Amino acid sequence: SLQSSADGIRFLLVLCGLEFSWSCPRHCICYTAPTTVSCQAHNFLSVPEGIPPDSERIFLQNNKIHRLLRGHFSSNTVTLWIYSNNITYIEPSTFHGFTLLEELDLGDNRHLRSLAEDTFHGLNRLNALHLYRCGLSSLPNNIFQGLRNLQYLYLQDNHLKFLQDDTFMDLHNLSHLFLHGNRLWSLNQNTFRGLRALDRLLLHQNQIEWVDRLAFHDLKRLTTLYLFNNSLIQLSGQCLDTLPALEYLRLNDNPWSCDCKALSLWEWLKRFRGSTSSVGCQAPADMIDNDLKELRKEDFPNCSPTVPNSESRAQTNNVSGTVNPSLNHGGVVGSGGQTHIVHPSRPGRSRNCTKPRNRGKGKGDNEVMADKEDSSPDFTDGGKHDHTSPDGTVTRRKHKCTARTTVRPPSGVQQANNRATLSQSLLHVCALFAALIMTNIDFILR
Template sequence: MDVCLLSTGCGLEFLLVLCGLEFSWSCPHHCICYTTPSTVSCQAHNFLSVPDGIPPDSERIFLQNNKIHRLLPGHFSSNTVTLWIYSNNITYIDPSTFRGFTLLEELDLGDNRHLRSLAEDTFHGLIKLNALHLYRCGLSSLPDNIFRGLRNLQYLYLQDNHLKNLQDDTFMDLHNLSHLFLHGNRLWSLNQNSFRGLRALDRLLLHQNQIEWVDNLAFHDLKSLTTLYLFNNSLTELSGQCLGMLPALEYLRLNDNPWSCDCKALSLWEWLKRFRGSTSSVGCQMPDYMVGKDLKELRREDFPNCSPTVSNSESRAQTNNLSGTVNPSMNRGVAVGSGGQTNIAHPSRPGRPRTCTKPRNRGSKEKGDNEVHHSKEVMADKEDSSPNFTEGGKHDHTSPDGTVTRRKHKCTPRTTVRPPSGVQQVNNNAAPSKSLLHFRALIVALIATNTEYILR
């Protein structure tokens, strides 16, 4: 009975036993610990710092909804697999805090509104990290190379910060990233190399920013992207060539932008006529005679004085012949490739021109369950960071106008799944092994001997 009085209550311990969880008696004060799997739960106790006495073999540590303000080396051990510290008052993270955490798979630092800045090497070495939560942290910029080496990362939550721009190649190492959440920031432009390297990206959420300028090649690496949200920004135009670089696109949201439906919109109008996926309305805000109309519903006759847009092959040839970089800050609000207008030239990567608008493969798409699942014991108070997506293999998308569109599984999966490092794949064309060759030679010799004996 004395032991029960020292813990958080016999009732809770009894429930843990009923659930098949072995209770651990080596546990920080006011925390709950159990060993299957080894877990420390210290949520919602107004801790001002990480509590002492966390067992070094703890795989899961839950510290959300406290008042912790600093993270330092030694607070956690390198055995940690899941670490939740969201909804605290963290203002500083020592760059060595997670040094050597090669087993860490999920790190949730979200909703620490006064964090504001991170050192470049804060996450270096987290080679198994699968999900990183940095939403609502007051971040105004991201250091160079902050995501370097995170090649297993699939989910990156950066929404509801104060990010104004994305430096080139920020996500270059994230070869397996499938979900990138950047909505609710202050981004105003998307440059040519803002998303370079994200070849496995499936969903890119950029809504509720201040985007008014998109480079013609901003999406050139996003060959697997199926979902793009650009609604509620400041876009007046967007070239069809820009969207033509997204061959797997299925869901596009462009509503609540101040679209200009004059000759500058002809390129986008032509692309929308060819697009076979789901799109929102594209409400015209200018010129006056177009206000209230939907660009998608216009006809070619509504652009009587607009010269035809440059064909895809000609446009690519022109782009590939250009060199140098145009500073987007000098041309805010101007997109590339608008029909009948003076275009701003932006360079392309050297190499053979690529066909960006060829017909998509209409084969069936069976998508696996790739959402992040969290532990049930503390999920009740964890905010859902991706409200538009349901768990499971079929994802329902809620559009801004309240309608729900269901994924139709139209495209074949494009995300590359690589074997773990050091694991060699079977080569079906490889030569037979020496032992197999010896065995075959022995069989042939026996057959020859038996045949000679029978003939005698």
């Protein structure tokens, strides 16, 4: 009779679409279809024992977990959220063999500070990697090696001062790279090499004061570039010439010098068909509070004309008066002086519209979880995802392109949150119904 009761309860839960797993860590909620363990916000100091080895989704956010070790999870995991904990150490082999893992969120672990080079090696299906607010001051060589399916990389709000050449070399499918809120001061020729699918690059709120003329040479599909709130005095127009698909550019809140060094940028801005922010002049004295975009040719007297051809790209930055700050900072000197022919293209051409990309799998309907922090970037100062000009007006495309989806958490987080309340209510109804049936069965047996 007891077996019949258990079978009856299982049948009811299956009908409700909320079949429980009979093995579940204490204080957690487990269910199947897909197999999920939800243990968020329970003040766990370590990963709880008893996580079923067939668990596809594991939610451990908003706890106080300190360490991640090999054996804490199984290689069947597809989605793993451990954001907003106290993680200080990740054993390098923790995720080895996790060939099914698609989303890994380690964000908001502010005392993590460092990662081993091979921490993420072998994660061939990884689509989204969250490392925001982890206290990282550097990234080891080859840390992203082999992550050829990665589309979203969240590195904002760390303490990164320098990016080594070819750090992102293997990320052939990366579409969104978030580096805002760090301490970067230079972008070298090979900083972004290999990112041929990149659509959006956010570099605002850093300390960038120097950009190599070839820093963006591989970013042929980039549509959005944010460089506002940095320390840029000048930026070569030839540097932006290597971005044929660019549609949105923000350069405001930099100490721009609107003398002869700004001529090539001024000429580029005159040709650009996309949307740009203001470019406020901070020098010389007679140009303060002017917008570089509004200046006229007569405002650049005695300036030698720029050379909009490949020869100018093969010369050193010092030709236009740029001093490589690596000489003063003791960092690695960029290779801007190397001969590298890049044929100029007219910026903002309409034929370079990017196609919408697959944003990754959505989560299932039956989900019990807390609200996941939206770690997607604020594309405007107000945190909206549309593109707004500095005066608050919404910009519109100058030419007809395939509509691009707005940036949101990559795995259906909002959809899951909206359905969590419904799932929980349904769960309570089914559980109550099952309890009533058990009571009746016990009464009959007596």
